[in-house]
Amino acid sequence: MGTVPSALKHCLSYQHLLKEQLWIAEPPAAAHPAQELQASGLPEYIKIVEVGPRDGLQNEKVIVPTDTKIELINQLSKTGLPAIEVTSFVSSKWVPQMADHEEVMRGIERHPGVQYPVLTPNLQGFHSAIAAGATEVSVFGAASESFSKMNINCSIEESIERFEEVIKSARDMNIPVRGYVSCALGCPYEGNVVPDKVAEVSKRLYSMGCYEISLGDTIGVGTPGSMKKMLEAVMKEIPLSALAVHCHDTYGQALANILTAIQMGVAVVDSSVAGLGGCPYAKGATGNVATEDVIYMLNGLGINTGVNLHAVMEAGNFICTALNKKTNSKVAQASFSTGSIN
Amino acid sequence: APRARLTLPPCQVSSAAAATGAYPKRVKVVEVGPRDGLQNEKNVVPTPVKINLINMLSETGLQVIEATSFVSPKWVPQMADHTEVMQGINKLPGISYPVLTPNLKGFQAAVAAGAKEVSIFGAASEKFTQKNINCSIEESLERFEEVMKAAKEVNIPVRGYVSCVLGCPYEGKISAAKVAEVSKKMYSMGCYEISLGDTIGVGTPGSMKEMLTVVMKEVPVGALAVHCHDTYGQALANILVALQMGVSVVDASVAGLGGCPYAQGASGNVATEDLVYMLNGLGIHTGVDLQKLMDTGTFICNALNRKTNSKVSQASCRL
Numbered sequence: 246m247g248t249v250p251s252a253l254k255h256c257l258s259y260q261h262l263l264k265e266q267l268w269i270a271e272p273p274a275a276a277h278p279a280q281e282l283q284a285s286g287l288p289e290y291i292k293i294v295e296v297g298p299r300d301g302l303q304n305e306k307v308i309v310p311t312d313t314k315i316e317l318i319n320q321l322s323k324t325g326l327p328a329i330e331v332t333s334f335v336s337s338k339w340v341p342q343m344a345d346h347e348e349v350m351r352g353i354e355r356h357p358g359v360q361y362p363v364l365t366p367n368l369q370g371f372h373s374a375i376a377a378g379a380t381e382v383s384v385f386g387a388a389s390e391s392f393s394k395m396n397i398n399c400s401i402e403e404s405i406e407r408f409e410e411v412i413k414s415a416r417d418m419n420i421p422v423r424g425y426v427s428c429a430l431g432c433p434y435e436g437n438v439v440p441d442k443v444a445e446v447s448k449r450l451y452s453m454g455c456y457e458i459s460l461g462d463t464i465g466v467g468t469p470g471s472m473k474k475m476l477e478a479v480m481k482e483i484p485l486s487a488l489a490v491h492c493h494d495t496y497g498q499a500l501a502n503i504l505t506a507i508q509m510g511v512a513v514v515d516s517s518v519a520g521l522g523g524c525p526y527a528k529g530a531t532g533n534v535a536t537e538d539v540i541y542m543l544n545g546l547g548i549n550t551g552v553n554l555h556a557v558m559e560a561g562n563f564i565c566t567a568l569n570k571k572t573n574s575k576v577a578q579a580s581f582s583t584g585s586i587n
Numbered sequence: 588a589p590r591a592r593l594t595l596p597p598c599q600v601s602s603a604a605a606a607t608g609a610y611p612k613r614v615k616v617v618e619v620g621p622r623d624g625l626q627n628e629k630n631v632v633p634t635p636v637k638i639n640l641i642n643m644l645s646e647t648g649l650q651v652i653e654a655t656s657f658v659s660p661k662w663v664p665q666m667a668d669h670t671e672v673m674q675g676i677n678k679l680p681g682i683s684y685p686v687l688t689p690n691l692k693g694f695q696a697a698v699a700a701g702a703k704e705v706s707i708f709g710a711a712s713e714k715f716t717q718k719n720i721n722c723s724i725e726e727s728l729e730r731f732e733e734v735m736k737a738a739k740e741v742n743i744p745v746r747g748y749v750s751c752v753l754g755c756p757y758e759g760k761i762s763a764a765k766v767a768e769v770s771k772k773m774y775s776m777g778c779y780e781i782s783l784g785d786t787i788g789v790g791t792p793g794s795m796k797e798m799l800t801v802v803m804k805e806v807p808v809g810a811l812a813v814h815c816h817d818t819y820g821q822a823l824a825n826i827l828v829a830l831q832m833g834v835s836v837v838d839a840s841v842a843g844l845g846g847c848p849y850a851q852g853a854s855g856n857v858a859t860e861d862l863v864y865m866l867n868g869l870g871i872h873t874g875v876d877l878q879k880l881m882d883t884g885t886f887i888c889n890a891l892n893r894k895t896n897s898k899v900s901q902a903s904c905r906l
Contacts, residue, residue, distance in 0.1 A: 285796075465902070467868070468864065468865050468867070468868020468869060469827055469865065469868065469869055470868040470869040470870055471868055494898065495898065495902045496861065496864055496898050496899050497861035497864070497865075497897070497898030497899060498823065498861070500820060500821065500823060501823040501824050501826075501827045501865055503824075504792055504824045504827055504828070505827070524902070527901075527902045527903075529901060530898070530901050530902040531898060531901070531902075538819065538820035538821075541791065541819055541820070541821065542791050542792065542820075542821055542824055544791070545790070545791020545792065545793040545794055545821070546793040547793055574820070575817065575818065575819050575820030575853070575854060576819050576820060578852065578853050578854070579788070579818045579819055579847070579850045579854075
């Protein structure tokens with residue numbers, strides 16, 4: 246299509262366009278939690294839950310030194326992200342990447358207005374987490390029996406009983422608990438997952454006391470079609486304001502699925518800086534959706550997140566350098582290439 | 588956890604979505620890999636490989652496969668073998684093999700080589716037009732008028748592309764009104780379809796919706812297509828919004844062939860596999876066999892000695 250100039254890096258208009266799109270300036274005034282819908286029917290504000298330091302790093306091949314983890318979290322704390330999942334209080338036998346959970350929890354800067362949830366799969370983990378200073382915890386259920394058995398060696402029912410203990414103790418101490426439901430749109434063992442099952446497990450966790458339920462497309466097989474059906478079933482049991490989506494981009498569907506969810510009114514989205522975290526079920530495939538790409542989309546929709554995209558890209562650049570890997574974020578890839586970010 | 592065998596999930600036919608009128612029941616996928624894709628790849632592909640690629644694509648159920656570009660090899664060396672390719676491919680009945688024809692000379696060469704459909708490229712940005720083809724938008728349309736006239740005489744349908752519909756590497760923001768103006772001109776000139784291209788992939792569902800709203804006032808939605816680049820990861824979300832607004836023709840490139848000439852190392856075209864995966868999940872009929880498409884993607888990536896840009900392909904590959 247004709248000649249293409251090579252020195253586009255210096256093209257000011259492109260830079261300006263990107264700066265507008267990337268909102269490299271300070272983000273708009275801090276959001277208020279009241280979920281108002283814009284004229285477009287989309288939420289005015291979306292809470293981004295950053296899972297890179299936990300879900301991301303847990304699924305990376307390279308194990309990251311403790312101070313790198315702490316530095317990453319500290320950088321993320323300065324981006325405007327309202328919630329950053331820090332680590333997992335699980336036995337290092339199972340998840341060696343999270344063996345330094347205590348050190349990380351104690352070592353990070355705690356910024357006011359930012360939540361630092363940690364995973365606590367059982368009571369023991371919960372107690373360690375509290376002792377290390379945690380003020381919010383998460384528990385993980387699954388909508389698939391096979392997945393539950395393979396992952397934590399027990400049935401869904403048994404896992405829920407285990408979480409019951411955690412939630413009870415947490416309630417006694419006024420510690421909020423977030424509930425995750427894995428395999429919401431498909432299971433690596435069972436294949437199709439019935440929306441009613443997702444609704445059932447979500448309802449259990451919610452009635453037990455989880456303040457929020459994050460619905461996870463664990464293997465990224467979902468599409469806007471299955472996302473819609475699943476949310477319709479879950480929304481019958483759980484108020485919209487208590488729902489979050491945790492989409493994996495393994496099949497490139499994450500942003501389309503997230504868009505579908507927010508069109509239905511969901512206003513909490515999980516993502517991972519630089520798209521950290523591969524998929525343990527498909528070698529070489531990607532996992533978490535990249536925070537940068539989510540924010541780029543939300544900015545373009547005029548939805549407030551309170552997050553400075555440029556700052557997230559810098560944190561992403563930091564961790565990718567430390568991990569010696571390329572970013573999984575297309576926004577970061579494109580922005581670094583055009584010289585908009587150096 | 589032990590490695591689970593991840594098979595391709597069954598087509599999740601969701602007739603509910605299509606039935607409520609939220610999405611079109613059928614979408615025509617226009618495959619641009621052999622032209623837009625290969626033109627923007629670093630490695631030049633030998634003619635027999637191109638021909639084999641197109642032949643394989645012809646077996647997937649795709650109805651439209653953009654074969655090549657009749658442009659001077661001085662400008663686009665990757666497409667220098669346009670005549671050989673056009674004459675060498677199997678042309679299956681029911682499949683259209685459009686080619687780019689930037690001017691009358693190219694058009695004539697295309698028809699002589701057997702082309703039965705052609706495409707012309709406009710842009711919604713003056714600077715982009717200047718930089719790309721060294722003239723103004725108005726002048727480019729005059730040039731195309733010649734092609735349109737000649738095409739009409741021999742009953743050859745012409746598809747019109749409009750570049751930079753959601754942003755320009757030189758001008759930055761592009762007004763939706765400008766996109767509508769250029770689209771309308773090309774449509775009234777006689778293009779049967781207008782493919783709106785997010786050339787640098789900067790668009791989002793927000794800007795896509797805004798742009799389409801304005802364009803749809805001037806061009807019927809049945810004559811519109813979207814050509815989204817995935818440079819910022821927004822392509823499928825942008826396409827989803829376009830579908831919700833009634834667009835039912837979507838351009839894509841097998842294996843996501845074709846980088847972005849404006850951002851070194853960044854991706855370009857959206858991958859056909861990922862698009863078809865999404866459409867399958869929405870219960871939208873495309874007629875495309877995803878497995879055969881992935882096999883074709885594997886073939887061309889091996890030939891190009893590169894990894895696929897399709898996430899569906901990447902995920903389904905068991906190493």
